[in-house]
Amino acid sequence: MKILTKWLILGLLICTAPVKAALDIVITEGVDAARPIAVVPFVWQGTTPMPSQISDVVMSDLTRSGTFKPLDELGLPQRNISTAANFNAKLWSNVGAEAVVLGSVKPYGADQYLVNFELIDLVKAQMQSGGPSSAADYVIDSRETVISAAQFRQYGHRISDIVYEKLTGIRGAFLTRIAYVVVDHQDKSPYKLMIADYDGYNEQMLLRSPEPLMSPSWSPDGRKLAYVSFENKKAEVFVQDIYTQSRTKVTSFSGINGAPSFSPDGKKLALTLSKDGQPEIYVVDIATKAIKRITNHYAIDTEASWTPDGQSIIFTSERGGRPQIYQVTLASGKVSRLTFEGEWNLGGSISPDGRSMVFVNRTNGKFNIARMDLETRFMQVLTSTRLDESPSVAPNGTMVIYGTTYQGQQVLAAVSMDGRFKARLPVGQGEVKSPAWSPFL
DSSP: OHHHHHHHHHHHSOBOOOSSSOOOOEEEEOGGGSEEEEEOOOEEOSSSOOSOOHHHHHHHHHHHTSSEEEOOGGGOSOOSOOSGGGOOTTTTTTOOOSEEEEEEEEEOSTTOEEEEEEEEEHHHHHHHTTSOOOGGGGEEEEEEEEEOGGGHHHHHHHHHHHHHHHHHSSOOOOSOEEEEEEEOTTSSSOEEEEEEETTSOSOEEEEEESSOEEEEEEOTTSSEEEEEEOTTSSOEEEEEETTTOOEEEEEOOSSOEEEEEEOTTSSEEEEEEOTTSSOEEEEEETTTOOEEEOOOOSSOEEEEEEOTTSSEEEEEEOTTSSOEEEEEETTTOOEEEOOOSSSEEEEEEEOTTSSEEEEEEEETTEEEEEEEETTTOOEEEOOOSSBOEEEEEOTTSSEEEEEEEETTEEEEEEEETTSOOEEEEOOSSSEEEEEEEOOOO
């Protein structure tokens, strides 16, 4: 029972991120295989200093995606260009990149700025550089928008989303957020529930408590977080609006109230309760508080997560002797086992497209993040460290953020869904646990 307690705690506790202005993402693997792209510094057309450089945000986003590798801007053949009309394809003939992002910013009234940007197909431009052609022939996309100074970072993320989708066919996820728990035992109230932009900027503390806070889960509309709090000296599940700060207590039964997960329609939570004896999976209607028991087994069932269609729930259970991941169809109650490889498999969640499952795999005593193709059942271990936990998939299904241990400290890390690109998010004081990636906002 001691070993089961360990993995149950692993499933019910969450991962957290640091309390600082931004998370320094250190790329540790996969850059060499990324696709080269050029991001030209946006031209400032004002007399006072530009509030901030939007292209810096775009470069950082594309680098962190693991898909692209922006070229050193000092080596670009043209830097003071803002439109395709000023773009000289001949000067770029030997530049090994597939596209160029360029643009301009100019004052447009009181705290208003007109931003233009264009995405140029460099491969096509190089092919046409020997003969006459119109600049419009190789412009993939162009936009013009009026923003305020406070929106510079946000619009930089928007540009990154557009560039990413135009070049990959996959929706960008740079305008998303992460939730996490920070633990600083030197503080009187060491537990903090935090949210931030996906890159760690614009941090906001939702709750501070002297007692543990665990397992944040985003609502499908990105407005609310469900989480576990021990602030009343017992485990309770709350749902909190991140904008109004209002919150509702959803369950407060004796024993375990843990691991909440929003249904795809946002109306229900799947969670673990032990009010009837062993920990089992239940579904609670958030508005009415009506509860339905989903599993009924002598073994421990926990870590519920919904399938994208809302018709099934996957969960961790040791009903087969060791922790493995199972799926229960809600209409029929039929339970099937999904994982078989390795010693343990736990903490699963289905990718947004429904094709893959990401989870924690234990093999030879090491806990790593793994992905399984749900059609072929092929499993790929994505990470190579020793104690990885709490994976959360980006809403576009390209990246996974998770908790790990680095130099004896709990930190966040990220890995691409193919395992090629890896990054680490160092922290300041405190531990960072159980990240949760938001839906598209």
